[in-house]
Amino acid sequence: MSGGIDNGMTTVTLRVHRFTPRQERERDRARGGSPFAKKSSPFGGGAARRRPRGKQWVQEYTLPASPQDTVLDCLLAIKRGVDPTLAFRYSCGHGMCGSDAVAINGTPTLLCTATVKDWARRPGAAATADDEGFRRTGDAAEAGSPAPEAEGPEPDGAQDAVGADGSLGVIELSALPGFPVQRDLIADIDPMLDQIRKLKPYLQADGVLATTAEGKVDVFEYLQRPEQLARYEMLSNCIACGVCEGSCPVFAGGDAFIGPAALITASRFINDSRDTATEARLDAIDTADGIAACQSVRACSRECPRGIDVGEEIWQLIAQVKER
Ligand code: SF4
Ligand code: FES
Incomplete structure (x- = not known):
C-alpha cells in the first residue's frame, strides 16, 4: 500500500463485525478451580462449541488501497496505523498455513489471498447471483452478530468500477461461520x-x-x-x-x-x-x-x-x- 486519499489514490471501506468477549466473572473463575465446577456436555463439544457472550458491533474503516491489495494488507494497515485493537489471525501471508480464514461478504475464504478488486462491492451495486444456488452460511458466527449478505467476488469488469470519490467499494468481514468467535475476526477452530x-x-x-x-x-x-x-x-x-x-x-x-x-x-x-x-x-x-x-x-x-x-x-x- 502506498500514497494517500489526498493524492488521488483509491480507497476501500472495510465493514468489520467486531466482538469483544465478556470478562469471565469472579464467581465463574472461583468455580473453575472447584471439584464441583460444571463440566462440559457429556455429548461432546461442550465448552468448545458454547456460544461466547460479549459486546458486538459493526465498525467501518476507510483507508487508501489499490485494487491489487489483499484484504489482509488492508487489515494490517488498520492495525498498524489506525486501530491496534482490531483482532485477526494470520501467519504465512500467502495461502499456505490456513490460519486466516474468515467470512468475506458472507463467503468463507482466506484474508491473504482475497484481493480488494475481487471483493469490494460498490454501494448500490446489485448483489452477484450465486450461479449454483447455494445458500451461503454468512452467519457472523455463533456470537450472534447479524449475518452479512452472502456474496462472492464481483464478476469480471465490475471490479474496475471506481466511484467519483475514488472509492473501490465496501468489503464486509466477519469471523468464520460455524465456529465460536473468540474476538473480532478470530474464530475458535x-x-x-x-x-x-x-x-x-x-x-x-x-x-x-x-x-x-x-x-x-x-x-x-x-x-x-x-x-x-x-x-x-x-x-x-x-x-x-x-x-x-x-x-x-x-x-x-x-x-x-x-x-x-x-x-x-x-x-x-x-x-x-x-x-x-x-x-x-x-x-x-x-x-x-x-x-x-x-x-x-x-x-x-x-x-x-x-x-x-x-x-x-x-x-x-x-x-x-x-x-x-
Ligand atoms: S477448505 Fe477444507 S479441505 Fe480445503 S484446505 Fe481448507 S480445511 Fe482443507
Ligand atoms: S496467512 Fe497463511 S493462509 Fe493466509
Whole structure:
C-alpha cells in the first residue's frame, strides 16, 4: 500500500463485525478451580462449541488501497496505523498455513489471498447471483452478530468500477461461520482440530520399524508408484483452514457432524497405499455424526483454497463405506 486519499489514490471501506468477549466473572473463575465446577456436555463439544457472550458491533474503516491489495494488507494497515485493537489471525501471508480464514461478504475464504478488486462491492451495486444456488452460511458466527449478505467476488469488469470519490467499494468481514468467535475476526477452530485429531491424522503402517541383528532400529523405505501417490496427493494439501467447515450448513449446526475437514483427513490416509488401518478408519467415519450426517450440499467444495473437491471426496468415502 502506498500514497494517500489526498493524492488521488483509491480507497476501500472495510465493514468489520467486531466482538469483544465478556470478562469471565469472579464467581465463574472461583468455580473453575472447584471439584464441583460444571463440566462440559457429556455429548461432546461442550465448552468448545458454547456460544461466547460479549459486546458486538459493526465498525467501518476507510483507508487508501489499490485494487491489487489483499484484504489482509488492508487489515494490517488498520492495525498498524489506525486501530491496534482490531483482532485477526494470520501467519504465512500467502495461502499456505490456513490460519486466516474468515467470512468475506458472507463467503468463507482466506484474508491473504482475497484481493480488494475481487471483493469490494460498490454501494448500490446489485448483489452477484450465486450461479449454483447455494445458500451461503454468512452467519457472523455463533456470537450472534447479524449475518452479512452472502456474496462472492464481483464478476469480471465490475471490479474496475471506481466511484467519483475514488472509492473501490465496501468489503464486509466477519469471523468464520460455524465456529465460536473468540474476538473480532478470530474464530475458535478447536472443534475442528479436535475432530481431525479423533480420526488419527498420521500414517499407521505395520512393519515400518525392525530391529537389526546388531539391535539397531531399522526403518524401511516405502516405495509408491506415481498412481498410488496420485490417489491422495491432492488431499495431503489440506491446510485445515476450516473454509469448507464454515461453508457447510450441517457443520454450522453444532456437534451433529464431524465436518468436511476431518473427513478429508480420513480420506487422505484411507487412500494411502502405505496405511494399514483402512478398516478402522472406515469404521471411525461410519457413524451418525460421520458420513451419515453429510447431506451432500457440496458447499464445502466451492471455496477450498487448495482446490480440493471436498464434496466429491466425501461422496467417494460414502461409496467406500457402503461397498464394504
Ligand atoms: S479441505 Fe480445503 S477448505 Fe477444507 S480445511 Fe482443507 S484446505 Fe481448507
Ligand atoms: S496467512 Fe497463511 S493462509 Fe493466509
